[in-house]
Amino acid sequence: xMLRYLLNKIALLIPTLVGITICAFAxxxxxxxxxxxxxxxxxxxxxARYEELKQQFGYNLPIWEQYARYxxxxxxxxxGVSISSKRPVLEEFKTLFPATLELxxxxxxxxxxxxxPAGIFAAVKRGSWFDQSLMGxxxxxYSMPIFWWGLLxxxxxxxxxxxxxxxxxxxxxxFFKPITGFMTVDSLLYGKWDAFRSALSHLVxxxxxxxxxxxxxxxxQTRSAMLEVLGEDYVRTARAKGLSAARVIGVxxxxxxxxxxxxxxxxxVGTLLAGAILTETIFAWPGIGKWMVDSIFKxxxxxxxxxxxxxxxxxxxxxxxxxxxxxxINPRIRAA
Amino acid sequence: MKKTMTFAAALxxxxxxxxxxxxxxxxxxxEASPANxxxxxxxxxNDFDASSRTVYSRLVEFKHGGTEIEPGLADKxxxxxxxxxxTFHLHPGVKxxxxxxxxxxxxxxxxxxxxxxxxxxxxxxxxxxDKYLPNLTWDYYTGMDMPKYxxxxxxxxxxTVKLTLTxxxxxxxxxxxxDFASIVSKEYADQLQKDGKMADFSTKPVGTxxxxxVDYQLDSVIRYAANxxxxxxxxxxxxxxxxxxxxxxxxxxxxxxxxxxxxxYPNPADIATIKTNKDVTLMxxxxxxxxxxxxNTTIPPLDxxxxxxxxxxxxxREALIKSLFQDAGATPAENLIPPTMWxxxxxxxxxxxNPEAAKKxxxxxxxxxxxxxxxxxxRPYNPNFQRAAELIQADWAxxxxxxxxxxxxWTKYRExxxxxxxxxxxxxxxxxxxxxxxxxxxxLFACSAIGVSNYSSWCDKDxxxxxxKAKKTSDQAERTKxxxxxxxxxxxxxxxxxxxxxQVYAVxxxxxxxxxxxxxxxxxxxxxxxxx
Numbered sequence: 044x045m046l047r048y049l050l051n052k053i054a055l056l057i058p059t060l061v062g063i064t065i066c067a068f069a070x071x072x073x074x075x076x077x078x079x080x081x082x083x084x085x086x087x088x089x090x091a092r093y094e095e096l097k098q099q100f101g102y103n104l105p106i107w108e109q110y111a112r113y114x115x116x117x118x119x120x121x122x123g124v125s126i127s128s129k130r131p132v133l134e135e136f137k138t139l140f141p142a143t144l145e146l147x148x149x150x151x152x153x154x155x156x157x158x159x160p161a162g163i164f165a166a167v168k169r170g171s172w173f174d175q176s177l178m179g180x181x182x183x184x185y186s187m188p189i190f191w192w193g194l195l196x197x198x199x200x201x202x203x204x205x206x207x208x209x210x211x212x213x214x215x216x217x218f219f220k221p222i223t224g225f226m227t228v229d230s231l232l233y234g235k236w237d238a239f240r241s242a243l244s245h246l247v248x249x250x251x252x253x254x255x256x257x258x259x260x261x262x263x264q265t266r267s268a269m270l271e272v273l274g275e276d277y278v279r280t281a282r283a284k285g286l287s288a289a290r291v292i293g294v295x296x297x298x299x300x301x302x303x304x305x306x307x308x309x310x311x312v313g314t315l316l317a318g319a320i321l322t323e324t325i326f327a328w329p330g331i332g333k334w335m336v337d338s339i340f341k342x343x344x345x346x347x348x349x350x351x352x353x354x355x356x357x358x359x360x361x362x363x364x365x366x367x368x369x370x371x372i373n374p375r376i377r378a379a
Numbered sequence: 380m381k382k383t384m385t386f387a388a389a390l391x392x393x394x395x396x397x398x399x400x401x402x403x404x405x406x407x408x409x410e411a412s413p414a415n416x417x418x419x420x421x422x423x424x425n426d427f428d429a430s431s432r433t434v435y436s437r438l439v440e441f442k443h444g445g446t447e448i449e450p451g452l453a454d455k456x457x458x459x460x461x462x463x464x465x466t467f468h469l470h471p472g473v474k475x476x477x478x479x480x481x482x483x484x485x486x487x488x489x490x491x492x493x494x495x496x497x498x499x500x501x502x503x504x505x506x507x508x509d510k511y512l513p514n515l516t517w518d519y520y521t522g523m524d525m526p527k528y529x530x531x532x533x534x535x536x537x538x539t540v541k542l543t544l545t546x547x548x549x550x551x552x553x554x555x556x557x558d559f560a561s562i563v564s565k566e567y568a569d570q571l572q573k574d575g576k577m578a579d580f581s582t583k584p585v586g587t588x589x590x591x592x593v594d595y596q597l598d599s600v601i602r603y604a605a606n607x608x609x610x611x612x613x614x615x616x617x618x619x620x621x622x623x624x625x626x627x628x629x630x631x632x633x634x635x636x637x638x639x640x641x642x643x644y645p646n647p648a649d650i651a652t653i654k655t656n657k658d659v660t661l662m663x664x665x666x667x668x669x670x671x672x673x674x675n676t677t678i679p680p681l682d683x684x685x686x687x688x689x690x691x692x693x694x695x696r697e698a699l700i701k702s703l704f705q706d707a708g709a710t711p712a713e714n715l716i717p718p719t720m721w722x723x724x725x726x727x728x729x730x731x732x733n734p735e736a737a738k739k740x741x742x743x744x745x746x747x748x749x750x751x752x753x754x755x756x757x758r759p760y761n762p763n764f765q766r767a768a769e770l771i772q773a774d775w776a777x778x779x780x781x782x783x784x785x786x787x788x789w790t791k792y793r794e795x796x797x798x799x800x801x802x803x804x805x806x807x808x809x810x811x812x813x814x815x816x817x818x819x820x821x822x823l824f825a826c827s828a829i830g831v832s833n834y835s836s837w838c839d840k841d842x843x844x845x846x847x848k849a850k851k852t853s854d855q856a857e858r859t860k861x862x863x864x865x866x867x868x869x870x871x872x873x874x875x876x877x878x879x880x881x882q883v884y885a886v887x888x889x890x891x892x893x894x895x896x897x898x899x900x901x902x903x904x905x906x907x908x909x910x911x
Contacts, residue, residue, distance in 0.1 A: 077790075092521065100514060127414040129512040129581065138597045194628050202632045209633045212599060215620050221596075257577060320513035327624040337412060337598075337625070 045370065052366055056359055064117065068110050069349040071344045077102070082195045100126070113348065115259025122349040127341045132349040136331060141224025142212060143330030147315040149246050150254035155308065158258045162304075166273060167292060177262065184259035188317055193252040193325040198249060207247050210327040214241040228233070249326040253318045257311040264307040268300040274301075302373050309365025404618040405891070405909050406632045407902065412598045412623050414582040415512075416559040419499050424520050428902045429621060431660035433603055434476070435561035435586035436610075438467050438492065438540075439552060443906060444895035446667075446720050446814025447855075448552050452487065452562055452587065452610075453540075462547030467492070474608040475564045476591035480583050483566060487587055489534035494565040496532050500525065504567060513575045519559035523812065540626050547851040549858060553815035558901075560586065565910040589614050589905040599623055615908040631801035634659055634886045640909060641894055643885045643902060647707035653886055662885045664896040665710040665717045669819070670760035670808040672771075673834035676803055682743040687873040689740035690749075690804070691730035693778040699770050703762055709879035714866045716819045718879040719898035720811075721855070722862035727870045729877050738778040750803025751774070751782040754792040759881050760808035767878075796834055801843040802875045804876070805834045811880060814899050816862045820846045824874065835876035 079096045097103045100110070100348035116123060122132040165174040201209040213226050218240040222229050227246070230254070249287045273277060273296055319332035327333070331350065338346035411425040418431035431437075440451035453467035468623065473487040498506035498651045499520040508515060520526070528551060530543040554560065567585045571577050584592050587610065590603035601621040605614040622639055624630040627646040634642045635656060645653060645661075653661045674681045674690070681687060698852050710718065713729050753768035761767060765786070772782040785803070787795055811818050822828060825846060826838035842865055849861035885902070887894050893907040 096516060129415060129420075129514070129578070135597065142599075170807060194626075197629055197632050201636055205636060208627075209636050209638055210624055210629045211622055211638075215404075215600065215622060215638075218594070218602065231637075258811045293793065325629055327599070327622070327626065329597060329623070333598060333625065341414075344523045 048370055049115070049367060051155070052363055056363065059156060059359065060355075063352060063355040064114055064348075065110070067348040067355075068113060070351075071342070071347045072106070073340075074339070074342065077342060079308060117349070117352065122353070123345040125338075126343045127338075127346075132346055133353075135334065135346070136350065136353055138224070139329060139331045139334050141221075141318050142226075143316070143332060145225045145227065146246065146249055146253060146322070146328055146330060147312075149250035149317065150252075150315060150318075151257060151308070151311070153254035154258035154261050154311070155251050156248045158261030159265050159304065162262040163269055163297065163300075164271030165262070165293065169270060174266075181259040181262045184255045185263075187255060189252060189255075189321040190325060192255060193322060196248050196252060197325070208241075208245050210241065210245075210325070212245050212328060213238060214245075217241055249322050249328055252325070253315060253322045256314055256318060257308075260307060260311060260314075261304065264302065265304050268303045269296060272296045272300045277331045302369070305372065306365055306369055309368070312361040316354055316358060395788050402617040403615065403770055403902060404620060404910055405616045405641070405907060406620045406622055406639040407904065408624040408633050408642040409601075409621045409902075410623075410627075410630070410644055411625055412808065413601070416584040416592065416595075417563075417581040418561045419495075419517060419520065419563075420512065420515055421579060424900050429601055430584055431558035431588075432901050432903050432905075433590040434584045434590055434592055434599065435563070435588045435897040437556055437560050437562060439556045441556050441814060441897075441899060443903060444897055446553075446898055448556055452492075462549070462851055463544050464845070465542040465544070465551070466535070467540045467542070469540065470610055471538055473587050473610045473782040475567065475587055476585050476606050476608070478583070478585060478591055478593075481564075481567050481570065481585050482577070483585075485566060487562070487564075487586075488537040489540045491562055491565045492540045493532045493534055493765065494531070495560070495562045498500065498563075498568075499559070500529075505572060506577070506580070507560040512581060514604065517559075519812075523554050523559070523778065525554065538660050547853075549850055549853050550813065550817040552853075553813040553818070558814050566636055566827075590619050601792075611905075614905060615824075616904070619904055631886060634755070634888060637888065640888045640891050641885060641902070644705045645884050646718075647705055650706050650884070658889055660887050660889055662887055662894070662896050663708075663738070663882050664898060665719055666759060666883040667719065667811040667814065667898045667900055668760040668808060668880055669712055669715055669717065669719060669839065670709075670758070670806075670881070671712070671715070672876040672878065673796075673805045673807060673837075674875060675801055675803065675805070676835050676837045676874050677799070680746050681803075683744065684898070685740055686744045686746060687876075688730055689737040689744070690746075691873060691876045692733040693741070693780070694771055694774045694876060695732050695734075696878070697732070699767060702770060703767055704879065704881065706881045707762075707884075710882065712877040712879050715823065715869060715875075715877065716811075716816055716862075720814060720816060720819075722859040722866075724815045724863040724866040727866045729870060730813050730873065734774070736887065741778055741780055746770040746780055748781045748783065750785050750786050751775075752787075752792070752796060752805040754787060754806070756789040756792075758808055759810060761806060762881075764806050771804075797830060797832065799830050801834075801836075806832050808878075811899075816849055816858075817846065820865055821850060824869070835874040837872070838870060839872055839874075842868045842872070 079093060085145065101109060111185050123377050161177055165177045168174050199207055200207045217235065219233050220227065222232050226242035227239060230242050278291060278296050281291045319330060320335055322328065323330045323332035331354065335347065335350050338350065396850070409425055409428060411423070413426045413429035414421045414423065414511045416430040418427055418435060437451045438453040439448050441447070442449050452470055452473060454470045456465055456467045458465055465553065467488065469487065475483040475487060477483060498504045499517045501507055528544050528546065528548045530545045533541045535541050564585050568580060571579050577579055589606055589609050591606045593602040593604050595601045600623065604620040605617050607613055624633060627644060628649060630642045631645045631649050631653060633639045635658070650661065653659060674687050696711060700711060714724055714727055716723055742768065751768050751772060753764040757763065768784045772784060775782045795801060809819065809823055822832055824833055824835065824837055824842065826843050829836050829838060845861045845865040852858050852861065883896065883900060885896060888909045891907060897903060
């Protein structure tokens with residue numbers, strides 16, 4: 044039963060994957076300008092030379108042939124070589140991905156640590172001023188333009204108060220070869236406490252910025268799930284048994300309410316990676332988000348299309364895991 | 380004995396620690412990640428800041444903060460009377476940087492110079508193609524027409540190199556000061572080729588410049604150390620760090636917070652804040668660029684200089700510049716070249732605003748309608764073509780000329796605009812490459828550039844004679860005179876409306892000394908010092 048469910052889910056991924064390769068391939072080509080002109084800059088490039096370069100890069104081939112080539116290469120695990128840096132895309136991705144992962148992890152921790160308790164509290168005190176202001180704030184948080192929010196925090200906390208560093212991943216005086224690629228982990232592996240502290244302080248603002256939308260979503264989801272559960276018979280039974288309010292909420296209600304919350308958290312991975320594009324650009328965070336933005340400006344087709352594909356693969360993998368976990372937690376799903 | 384050892388160890392530790400404490404580190408918040416560290420293969424200003432201006436040197440160099448040429452790796456050079464043969468005499472005893480990935484066994488010699496250029500055009504050179512890096516295009520080498528002008532590079536002896544040209548071309552010297560002309564180590568290249576690690580040449584650079592490469596964390600931090608063997612003397616700062624910070628607001632906050640010492644390109648909106656801060660200085664300079672609008676001088680009535688002057692006079696240029704550039708500001712252009720470039724003629728003035736006079740001339744000429752071109756791009760020399768077009772349209776309406784705005788996407792725009800029979804007034808601009816006036820005058824207004832980048836289709840015999848003569852004359856004083864005359868003719872003939880040279884900014888902390896704005900748009904850290 045479980046295996047069939049899993050195979051079903053995987054089979055559904057294939058058309059999605061094909062769709063993504065087409066989108067990634069088409070989008071970069073719909074942008075005005077092309078990589079050859081982007082490289083040539085103000086000079087422009089002589090028509091003969093332009094043709095020569097088109098041929099060298101393979102852009103003279105019919106579009107479907109370029110696509111077929113691209114899919115063929117990707118299928119064999121060849122994600123191509125960056126047009127601008129000339130390094131393999133996969134290699135750059137591997138170097139940069141830990142930074143994004145680390146930032147996303149801390150953003151998620153921030154969102155959960157605040158979002159879940161806030162949601163529970165709002166549900167328990169439904170209709171109170173706290174509930175209403177929390178839901179209002181969550182709506183604002185959800186609608187906030189990340190770019191603006193990030194700059195606002197930088198100007199206030201780093202510029203005006205001087206509490207946090209403006210940007211970057213770690214103080215420039217710390218310099219060591221990466222082991223895992225996670226600054227917080229590597230600094231501990233090297234036994235450098237001050238480096239660890241520096242890495243953490245650099246994480247504060249970007250994690251808050253990136254975690255804001257997931258925080259709002261999680262808080263709202265937790266609240267509504269809690270409200271639903273609090274009205275169930277078994278919660279009333281638990282109360283009737285004379286259990287303490289804390290035990291009823293914390294054990295009986297919360298455990299059941301968390302099921303949809305887990306799914307929400309899983310689905311936020313896509314939001315995090317999308318948000319990383321802006322957050323990383325503002326905070327000079329050397330992750331894949333900033334890498335994608337740079338590549339779009341350089342019209343580096345190869346990096347953009349392969350990068351999009353790699354990011355999509357990760358989102359899909361996480362969603363699959365969430366689906367499976369959900370089925371594990373909630374057996375009713377498998378039957379459906 | 381043991382005691383002595385302990386004492387010695389303690390002393391060593393103390394000296395190391397004190398050495399660390401006194402090491403001077405300069406942090407530059409750069410605007411983008413370098414593509415790689417081989418300046419022959421890249422084209423971006425940020426690429427060059429990170430490679431050619433730090434790690435490498437060239438045969439000749441631009442004067443720090445100017446466009447004049449001065450000796451670099453070549454102490455002196457001779458140019459033959461026919462202008463075809465350049466003989467360079469290399470500075471003796473120049474050492475390539477010793478790093479943990481390369482230990483040079485010999486000094487710089489003529490082989491390195493020949494190799495540095497040969498690899499950029501000789502298809503037989505293993506470093507020219509895919510064996511080194513995929514899809515190499517050597518954009519600047521071809522973009523500066525080097526294949527057309529260079530006949531051959533030869534080694535005369537270890538310290539003498541001879542360059543033979545196909546035809547006289549005085550701007551060649553300026554080309555050799557450009558980033559793509561950086562001198563690389565042949566010994567290092569040979570070693571990498573032997574070890575099968577050719578790609579390292581672009582990621583672990585070795586040069587003869589003021590700083591040597593230490594480490595690059597992708598998209599994050601580049602580290603350099605002062606080159607102890609630098610042939611012009613070791614730099615005063617010990618460590619140079621590039622903290623890559625793409626967002627302009629974050630970059631400026633970092634300078635204000637003291638997290639970096641120098642940062643380029645602030646947002647125009649932040650300029651007022653920067654000016655009021657007492658810890659930093661805002662430096663500015665007219666950029667090596669020009670925004671202008673070309674009239675097609677072959678189509679009546681635009682073929683008459685007085686009509687073109689009248690159209691210029693009808694435009695309220697001061698208001699236009701203010702509206703376009705706002706807080707960032709721009710230097711109104713009097714000549715095609717910016718005032719930071721040698722040979723700029725201070726006595727030449729372009730048309731001033733005089734709608735009354737213009738109205739009469741235009742009415743007499745019968746000019747009722749004109750096409751006015753606008754592209755969709757933001758360029759350094761014109762932040763908003765469309766807005767400019769609308770303002771000029773309004774100004775021209777006041778003198779009885781109806782302007783019809785023509786829009787295209789940037790690539791198509793230039794494609795259509797350069798056609799010989801393109802009607803009307805075409806907004807465009809230029810950012811210079813090598814600080815040589817030829818790079819402006821001949822590139823944009825030579826007769827041979829019609830249909831390529833002479834958007835005015837303007838071919839004036841007197842002007843042409845002057846700029847062609849200047850191209851073939853190697854004496855700079857003589858060339859200056861010729862270009863000064865050319866500017867007089869340009870102002871008289873008015874083949875274009877000259878807008879402005881956009882302003883370029885950098886923010887520098889007050890304890891930094893020796894940093895200069897550079898008309899070529901590069902950021903150099905040789906000669907820079909920092910007090911605590």
